[in-house]
Amino acid sequence: MPYYIGDVIKDEKSLVARTPEKFRETGVDVLLENGVEAIDRAQKTVRLADGSAVPYDILVLGTGTEAFVPRVPGVGMEGVFVLKTLPDAIAMKSYLREKQCRKAVIVGAGFIGLEMCEALRNLDIETEVIDLSIRPATRWDPEFSKVMHDEMTRHAVRFSPNTGLTSIEEGNYRRLRLNTTRGEVEADMILLAIGVKPNVQLAADAGLQIGKSGAIQVDFSQRTSDEDVYAVGDCCEVYHRVSRKWTHIPLGDVANKQGRVAGVNIGGGAAIFPGVVGAQSFKLFDLGAAATGIDEAEAKRSGYHPVSTIIWGNAIAHSLPGEKRLGIKLVADRATGMLLGAQAAGVKGAVERINTLSCALWAGMRLEDIAVLDFAYAPPFSTAWDPIHIAARDLMKKI
Amino acid sequence: MPYYIGDVIKDEKSLVARTPEKFRETGVDVLLENGVEAIDRAQKTVRLADGSAVPYDILVLGTGTEAFVPRVPGVGMEGVFVLKTLPDAIAMKSYLREKQCRKAVIVGAGFIGLEMCEALRNLDIETEVIDLSIRPATRWDPEFSKVMHDEMTRHAVRFSPNTGLTSIEEGNYRRLRLNTTRGEVEADMILLAIGVKPNVQLAADAGLQIGKSGAIQVDFSQRTSDEDVYAVGDCCEVYHRVSRKWTHIPLGDVANKQGRVAGVNIGGGAAIFPGVVGAQSFKLFDLGAAATGIDEAEAKRSGYHPVSTIIWGNAIAHSLPGEKRLGIKLVADRATGMLLGAQAAGVKGAVERINTLSCALWAGMRLEDIAVLDFAYAPPFSTAWDPIHIAARDLMKKI
Numbered sequence: 193m194p195y196y197i198g199d200v201i202k203d204e205k206s207l208v209a210r211t212p213e214k215f216r217e218t219g220v221d222v223l224l225e226n227g228v229e230a231i232d233r234a235q236k237t238v239r240l241a242d243g244s245a246v247p248y249d250i251l252v253l254g255t256g257t258e259a260f261v262p263r264v265p266g267v268g269m270e271g272v273f274v275l276k277t278l279p280d281a282i283a284m285k286s287y288l289r290e291k292q293c294r295k296a297v298i299v300g301a302g303f304i305g306l307e308m309c310e311a312l313r314n315l316d317i318e319t320e321v322i323d324l325s326i327r328p329a330t331r332w333d334p335e336f337s338k339v340m341h342d343e344m345t346r347h348a349v350r351f352s353p354n355t356g357l358t359s360i361e362e363g364n365y366r367r368l369r370l371n372t373t374r375g376e377v378e379a380d381m382i383l384l385a386i387g388v389k390p391n392v393q394l395a396a397d398a399g400l401q402i403g404k405s406g407a408i409q410v411d412f413s414q415r416t417s418d419e420d421v422y423a424v425g426d427c428c429e430v431y432h433r434v435s436r437k438w439t440h441i442p443l444g445d446v447a448n449k450q451g452r453v454a455g456v457n458i459g460g461g462a463a464i465f466p467g468v469v470g471a472q473s474f475k476l477f478d479l480g481a482a483a484t485g486i487d488e489a490e491a492k493r494s495g496y497h498p499v500s501t502i503i504w505g506n507a508i509a510h511s512l513p514g515e516k517r518l519g520i521k522l523v524a525d526r527a528t529g530m531l532l533g534a535q536a537a538g539v540k541g542a543v544e545r546i547n548t549l550s551c552a553l554w555a556g557m558r559l560e561d562i563a564v565l566d567f568a569y570a571p572p573f574s575t576a577w578d579p580i581h582i583a584a585r586d587l588m589k590k591i
Numbered sequence: 592m593p594y595y596i597g598d599v600i601k602d603e604k605s606l607v608a609r610t611p612e613k614f615r616e617t618g619v620d621v622l623l624e625n626g627v628e629a630i631d632r633a634q635k636t637v638r639l640a641d642g643s644a645v646p647y648d649i650l651v652l653g654t655g656t657e658a659f660v661p662r663v664p665g666v667g668m669e670g671v672f673v674l675k676t677l678p679d680a681i682a683m684k685s686y687l688r689e690k691q692c693r694k695a696v697i698v699g700a701g702f703i704g705l706e707m708c709e710a711l712r713n714l715d716i717e718t719e720v721i722d723l724s725i726r727p728a729t730r731w732d733p734e735f736s737k738v739m740h741d742e743m744t745r746h747a748v749r750f751s752p753n754t755g756l757t758s759i760e761e762g763n764y765r766r767l768r769l770n771t772t773r774g775e776v777e778a779d780m781i782l783l784a785i786g787v788k789p790n791v792q793l794a795a796d797a798g799l800q801i802g803k804s805g806a807i808q809v810d811f812s813q814r815t816s817d818e819d820v821y822a823v824g825d826c827c828e829v830y831h832r833v834s835r836k837w838t839h840i841p842l843g844d845v846a847n848k849q850g851r852v853a854g855v856n857i858g859g860g861a862a863i864f865p866g867v868v869g870a871q872s873f874k875l876f877d878l879g880a881a882a883t884g885i886d887e888a889e890a891k892r893s894g895y896h897p898v899s900t901i902i903w904g905n906a907i908a909h910s911l912p913g914e915k916r917l918g919i920k921l922v923a924d925r926a927t928g929m930l931l932g933a934q935a936a937g938v939k940g941a942v943e944r945i946n947t948l949s950c951a952l953w954a955g956m957r958l959e960d961i962a963v964l965d966f967a968y969a970p971p972f973s974t975a976w977d978p979i980h981i982a983a984r985d986l987m988k989k990i
Contacts, residue, residue, distance in 0.1 A: 218846060254618035284758045301611065307969075359706065387737075427768065433965075443968065444964075444975050445966065445968035445975045445976070445977075446723070446965070448975045448976060449963050465963070466960065466963060467965075469963040470965070470966040471965045471966050472967050472968075472969075473967035473968065473969040473970060473972055474969050475971040475972070480971075480972065482967040483967070484965070488961045514665065522765050522830055529778075532978065541943075542945035543967050543969070543972040543973075544940075544947075544972075546946045546967045547943065547944050547947050547973075548943075548949075548950050549950075550947075550965050550966055550967065551947050551948075551950040551951050551956075551964055552954070553955075554951050554960065554965065555950070555951070555954030555956060555960075555966055556956075557950075557953075557954060561954075562863060564848050564864070565949065565950055565953055566832075566842065566844075566845070566866075566867040566868045566869070566883070566949050566953065567844065567870050567946045567949055568868070568870040568881040568882070568883060568942050568945045568946055568949065569844035569871075569872065570872045570873050570874060570942070571709065572879075573872055573874070573879065573881075573942040573943075574876040574942075576843050576847045577844070577847060578844075585745075
């Protein structure tokens with residue numbers, strides 16, 4: 193009988209509705225609140241916290257990530273949160289309501305931090321974001337970071353750049369005080385959103401290979417360095433089809449696909465996970481932002497000769513009402529014209545364009561094709577020359 | 592000096608703002624309201640309506656299409672319109688207002704007819720669509736036609752299937768009466784929207800090759816059978832990358848691209864137009880509908896072994912508010928798993944998915960790749976398994 197060891201409610205949002213009983217009906221035994229302490233690969237058992245051992249033929253590791261917590265005083269105080277699990281979110285929501293919070297500070301301007309701005313402002317909570325960097329969302333080009341910063345400002349979110357957290361204390365007029373490299377700020381709630389790291393301790397202790405990225409090394413079939421042990425999801429590496437490197441990209445859709453591939457292989461089928469192109473998006477109030485592939489710096493590190501452009505066009509026909517300005521950045525290889533990456537930001541159509549360009553990246557397409565791709569043009573959905581065409585043509589001129 | 596012969600305002604919406612003077616500033620002489628009567632390829636001249644001859648080194652034909660008008664009595668009456676040119680639209684709009692029209696009948700349920708439903712209902716005009724077919728938008732699967740029919744009904748547009756126009760007369764209580772194969776209906780305005788045909792008379796008279804589709808034959812450089820004569824836009828054929836046939840697909844974005852390719856070649860450069868995949872979309876009230884590639888019937892005619900599926904998923908996360916149901920149909924080749932075509936309909940996300948699948952078609956991708964394509968997933972923009980993934984997986988099971 194297969195076992196599921198872990199906390200269903202804690203880590204797997206999609207499993208929330210499924211009780212252990214439901215699992216058992218499908219022949220899966222669920223062992224909750226009894227973590228795995230160690231893997232004995234020689235004996236093919238896992239040792240649980242209560243000292244008992246569970247035997248396995250095939251072991252799947254889905255240990256996920258945990259949120260980085262900066263090592264500064266006060267991060268353990270009440271009112272300081274990370275947002276990784278569903279209980280994290282529930283605890284934060286309860287706290288905000290029960291303590292009638294009026295001001296929040298988010299530490300970290302990555303996509304989780306930025307997505308939370310909207311949630312907090314919708315609760316009418318004064319919101320400030322601090323970050324070590326000079327700008328939000330550093331995966332994106334500075335031109336797009338500026339658009340995001342403007343969107344934050346438009347929704348009364350303050351962004352404090354070049355600001356490091358040094359400690360958290362009790363506040364004077366708010367519950368908490370953040371001491372930073374650029375002065376102090378008080379808040380009722382603090383969200384630490386500075387990133388995640390893969391949970392690899394169990395795998396490392398068992399002698400499984402850990403990749404250069406710090407996540408568990410797997411092959412295309414999701415097998416670890418032990419052929420009877422699989423790893424899937426945020427805890428393991430993934431092959432990046434553009435950089436052609438194994439990397440760590442902890443995203444929910446990637447985890448879903450890896451889980452299916454591992455399942456097919458374990459069930460006696462044959463499947464590979466052919467990798468990702470690094471597609472990612474988030475919503476910041478009215479703005480959609482998305483990116484795919486690699487940027488110039490990563491392209492250089494990966495052996496390409498990158499060249500890039502940013503253009504601003506319209507997501508839909510100029511004559512139609514509403515905000516439609518759409519920015520697209522393309523990165524391509526100068527030697528071959530091959531697309532290497534793309535970014536987009538706009539109220540309409542940014543994510544959709546990046547999905548199309550992700551397909552182009554997957555197929556290894558060149559700018560000369562992207563510049564004339566056949567889209568389902570109609571004025572409510574695009575312009576006759578789509579911003580993708582315009583960007584590709586513009587970049588071709590630079591090659 | 593290059594000449595532009597034709598009526599700038601009449602046919603080229605994008606040129607409306609450019610006066611003949613503006614053209615002349617760029618070195619183009621514009622001859623208006625003096626049509627070309629004949630091409631003398633031996634003398635390399637075109638003869639104008641006033642009897643004068645204009646010499647050419649290179650001739651470009653951009654004669655477009657004209658709207659089909661059924662050969663039934665009464666189609667020339669006041670209040671009966673086609674919608675092909677900007678003056679057509681202006682005349683119709685003036686008529687609707689001046690005659691205080693309350694009821695319109697659209698003959699033809701293709702995408703032009705369906706787009707016009709929204710425009711007419713926005714003017715609070717009672718609208719009915721009649722069509723010879725049993726359903727609207729026959730390019731799309733019956734399942735999507737039903738969704739369109741429902742959307743029409745929801746906006747009080749009546750659809751009369753299997754109905755042929757036999758004549759138009761003066762009406763009793765409305766201005767006009769349509770006699771049809773299924774009874775009569777009265778209306779103040781009638782729009783004939785049963786399709787277009789390429790204007791090839793001039794080319795045919797000059798002995799240029801006309802393709803099987805009925806449009807002017809061109810090669811990948813947009814040259815006709817005479818190497819000094821180019822043709823671009825709705826009057827000429829286009830290479831379909833999926834059916835691998837030259838076909839007639841009169842769409843504005845295709846015309847734009849062909850014009851650029853011809854221009855590069857005429858200017859001494861070298862460019863080819865690599866063809867289309869048949870992408871097309873339209874908006875019907877709140878509904879987006881799009882299609883790309885070929886359907887089962889065309890796939891069979893093109894030598895493939897088609898297999899297809901339709902799935903219904905969500906365009907965005909289930910937990911988010913608003914209408915999000917999205918249908919996707921995929922057609923693939925049973926022998927190779929290669930994608931051959933796709934259709935989609937939904938309030939959100941239909942056109943965007945078809946654009947992505949158009950890119951996949953362009954690249955000749957197979958279902959096994961499409962089923963795991965890396966998209967920029969975030970709940971406001973998609974589900975972790977996008978409807979594209981779900982459809983591709985479903986279709987793989989049938990192969």
